[in-house]
Amino acid sequence: MMPMPVLEEKRRAALARALGQTLQKRAQAVAEMPEWEAMRQRAHDIRAGAMDRLFEHLDAFERAAAANGIRVHHAATAEDACQCVIQIARRLGVTRAVKSKSMVTEEIHLNHAMEAAGIRPIETDLGEFIAQLKGDPPFHLTAPVVHLTRDEVGKVLAVKLGVPFTNDPAKLTMIAREVLRREFLDARLGISGANFLVAETGSIVLVTNEGNGRMVTTLPNPQGPRVNVAITGIEKVVPTLRDAAHLLRMLARSSAGARLTAYTTFIQGPRARSSGEEPSGPDEVHVVLVDNGRRGMLRDARLREALFCIRCGACSNICPVYHRAGGHAYQSVYNGPIGAVWSAALWDTEQAAALPFASSLCGACADVCPVKIDIHHAMLWQRNLATLRGRVPAWQRWAWRLWRMGMERAALYRAGSRLARVLLPQVVLNRLARPWTSKRDLPPLAAKTFHELWKEEA
Amino acid sequence: MTGLRNRAMMATSSSAALGVWMMAAALTGAGRSTTLNAVRIGLFIPCLVDQFMPRAGLGVARLLKKLGHTVEYPAEQTCCGQPAFNSGIHSEAVVLAKRFVRVFDGFEAVVSPSGSCVAMVRNFYGDLLGARPALADRVFEFSEFLVEKLHLTDVGARFDGRVTYHDSCHLLRELRVESQPRQLLRAVKGLELVELNDGPTCCGFGGTFSIKFPDVSAAMAEDKVAAIERTGAQWVVAGDAGCLMQIGGMLSRRGSPVKTMHLAELLGGNA
Numbered sequence: 001m002m003p004m005p006v007l008e009e010k011r012r013a014a015l016a017r018a019l020g021q022t023l024q025k026r027a028q029a030v031a032e033m034p035e036w037e038a039m040r041q042r043a044h045d046i047r048a049g050a051m052d053r054l055f056e057h058l059d060a061f062e063r064a065a066a067a068n069g070i071r072v073h074h075a076a077t078a079e080d081a082c083q084c085v086i087q088i089a090r091r092l093g094v095t096r097a098v099k100s101k102s103m104v105t106e107e108i109h110l111n112h113a114m115e116a117a118g119i120r121p122i123e124t125d126l127g128e129f130i131a132q133l134k135g136d137p138p139f140h141l142t143a144p145v146v147h148l149t150r151d152e153v154g155k156v157l158a159v160k161l162g163v164p165f166t167n168d169p170a171k172l173t174m175i176a177r178e179v180l181r182r183e184f185l186d187a188r189l190g191i192s193g194a195n196f197l198v199a200e201t202g203s204i205v206l207v208t209n210e211g212n213g214r215m216v217t218t219l220p221n222p223q224g225p226r227v228n229v230a231i232t233g234i235e236k237v238v239p240t241l242r243d244a245a246h247l248l249r250m251l252a253r254s255s256a257g258a259r260l261t262a263y264t265t266f267i268q269g270p271r272a273r274s275s276g277e278e279p280s281g282p283d284e285v286h287v288v289l290v291d292n293g294r295r296g297m298l299r300d301a302r303l304r305e306a307l308f309c310i311r312c313g314a315c316s317n318i319c320p321v322y323h324r325a326g327g328h329a330y331q332s333v334y335n336g337p338i339g340a341v342w343s344a345a346l347w348d349t350e351q352a353a354a355l356p357f358a359s360s361l362c363g364a365c366a367d368v369c370p371v372k373i374d375i376h377h378a379m380l381w382q383r384n385l386a387t388l389r390g391r392v393p394a395w396q397r398w399a400w401r402l403w404r405m406g407m408e409r410a411a412l413y414r415a416g417s418r419l420a421r422v423l424l425p426q427v428v429l430n431r432l433a434r435p436w437t438s439k440r441d442l443p444p445l446a447a448k449t450f451h452e453l454w455k456e457e458a
Numbered sequence: 459m460t461g462l463r464n465r466a467m468m469a470t471s472s473s474a475a476l477g478v479w480m481m482a483a484a485l486t487g488a489g490r491s492t493t494l495n496a497v498r499i500g501l502f503i504p505c506l507v508d509q510f511m512p513r514a515g516l517g518v519a520r521l522l523k524k525l526g527h528t529v530e531y532p533a534e535q536t537c538c539g540q541p542a543f544n545s546g547i548h549s550e551a552v553v554l555a556k557r558f559v560r561v562f563d564g565f566e567a568v569v570s571p572s573g574s575c576v577a578m579v580r581n582f583y584g585d586l587l588g589a590r591p592a593l594a595d596r597v598f599e600f601s602e603f604l605v606e607k608l609h610l611t612d613v614g615a616r617f618d619g620r621v622t623y624h625d626s627c628h629l630l631r632e633l634r635v636e637s638q639p640r641q642l643l644r645a646v647k648g649l650e651l652v653e654l655n656d657g658p659t660c661c662g663f664g665g666t667f668s669i670k671f672p673d674v675s676a677a678m679a680e681d682k683v684a685a686i687e688r689t690g691a692q693w694v695v696a697g698d699a700g701c702l703m704q705i706g707g708m709l710s711r712r713g714s715p716v717k718t719m720h721l722a723e724l725l726g727g728n729a
Contacts, residue, residue, distance in 0.1 A: 361667070
């Protein structure tokens with residue numbers, strides 16, 4: 001089993017404050033909507049409907065997008081997806097690309113692949129920008145550096161950009177803005193994710209709170225053709241614009257406690273080439289539809305629901321395990337409760353298979369999920385999958401087997417509990433229960449079991 | 459085959475009996491103890507209660523008996539299979555789940571002082587066994603049974619002290635039992651109930667989670683205990699033995715004067 005250390009006290013407290021504020025805002029945004037539970041159910045039904053006929057919706061999206069002039073690519077694996085982007089970049093002859101925040105690009109390790117191909121990706125979401133400078137993986141689905149203090153952010157910028165140290169958030173933002181503005185204007189390749197793909201209109205829907213997503217996807221470049229690539233998972237498709245509109249409301253309220261995200265962009269395709277009346281927009285728009293294990297999730301009735309996820313991060317914000325251990329403890333791009341489910345579903349590694357065990361199964365995550373994913377029950381199922389796939393050591397399986405054999409025979413169980421009281425004084429019990437007793441006391445066994453007391457009482 | 463058929467018939471006849479009971483209860487203004495005298499209540503005492511807090515089990519038994527019900531404790535019972543199920547070892551859990559159904563199927567109602575173990579039977583047996591057993595609808599957590607089935611909030615108990623109630627996650631989120639324990643506690647003479655106001659957040663027990671991830675689990679317990687101490691309560695009460703072991707273990711390690719007690723022991727221990 002993977003070790004999962006607890007964050008140091010100061011960082012834990014700071015994280016709890018930051019997540020607590022977001023949760024508080026979410027609670028207010030939810031309280032504004034007396035019909036919230038019905039809204040959740042509708043969001044759930046929209047996502048369920050989308051997954052029921054996923055490939056029909058994807059075909060419809062592809063047709064509508066093609067009619068709008070968008071080119072759609074299919075990537076079965078992370079490698080395919082990266083190669084697709086690299087080829088587009090090579091054709092353009094660029095060595096830099098601006099990126100808006102995208103978890104799928106983290107999932108496929110696009111930045112790494114691009115760098116290896118000699119193309120520099122520049123993260124433009126403020127949090128991702130800092131994480132990239134620091135060389136850290138994202139700490140949170142929506143807030144990649146939520147764990148850093150402003151002093152730490154100031155140090156990263158001072159060291160990596162050679163600017164004078166400041167810990168003033170406004171000044172830090174201005175420093176980033178200055179660097180990024182140049183990149184936006186010079187860029188000829190913009191890379192984004194997609195929050196939703198709309199089947200009926202072929203639209204790519206993108207939300208950001210900083211406006212960087214719009215800069216990445218809409219600025220033209222006078223120096224040569226400007227190309228956009230949206231990389232996203234096949235599960236992001238929704239049938240209609242109305243569906244997307246509902247989910248946008250759920251996403252904004254759940255992730256940031258906002259009524260709507262600050263910038264919501266519907267990308268309909270490249271700018272019209274024939275008329276000079278449309279000055280903004282790229283010359284080419286591409287969509288890369290990434291599978292990378294999602295079909296497998298779709299086939300498993302108990303994991304299919306995880307595909308409903310709209311990446312709001314509310315489950316991490318409320319998760320008591322995430323609060324104590326933090327995002328990096330999961331050692332996976334996708335962290336927190338839904339991240340544990342996704343990681344174990346996408347990657348067949350010992351590390352990923354251990355993540356569904358890193359939960360007390362309290363279910364707080366499922367209660368805040370805007371699309372009503374039974375997150376903790378998916379983890380329960382994945383624990384069984386770990387056993388079925390031989391990830392549970394043989395000695396543990398044998399221990400459970402012996403335990404079960406004891407529990408099958410009441411007389412054996414009773415004899416065992418009598419024996420434990422004779423042979424196992426508290427000192428010995430404490431030693432046997434070391435992982436428990438390292439941090440807390442073990443309450444003593446009752447002098448008599450209920451079984452014995454019941455007999456006396458009768 | 460005959461055995462199977464007999465068992466199926468037993469299950470059918472007991473659900474029929476429950477139907478009759480429900481109808482009778484509805485006609486006579488619901489849940490008077492007189493209408494329930496004919497009902498055999500099976501006492502389900504989970505392993506942790508049996509081993510660590512047997513007085514909670516006695517509380518349930520005494521209270522239900524005092525109310526005039528027939529309470530039986532099938533001595534054949536052991537574990538519902540939850541620890542193996544939660545650890546992903548379904549092949550072992552399923553054996554104990556089948557056994558549990560066999561042991562308790564003859565009862566019209568099964569009552570237990572545990573949200574967690576009742577949730578196992580009610581919410582997870584269907585998935586584990588491939589089909590939800592009829593018994594799943596006849597298994598009740600003790601406070602839920604008192605308030606929802608017997609329509610009783612004042613059990614006539616007395617307890618002097620300032621008490622806070624910890625919501626066990628399985629009671630709260632699997633069974634959606636939240637107000638019932640509070641109603642019961644508020645009716646206890648001499649008892650002052652103070653709210654914990656911490657979420658409600660998990661105490662960090664989580665069964666084998668507490669052993670596999672001791673650091674995270676203990677950090678959760680520390681915050682829980684801090685929240686308990688902020689209330690100024692002398693006692694923390696909960697409906698699940700696991701939570702009480704976790705919270706009690708941390709209170710004891712920190713040398714806190716706050717004591718733990720199972721809800722069922724508080725309500726029925728002296729009945």
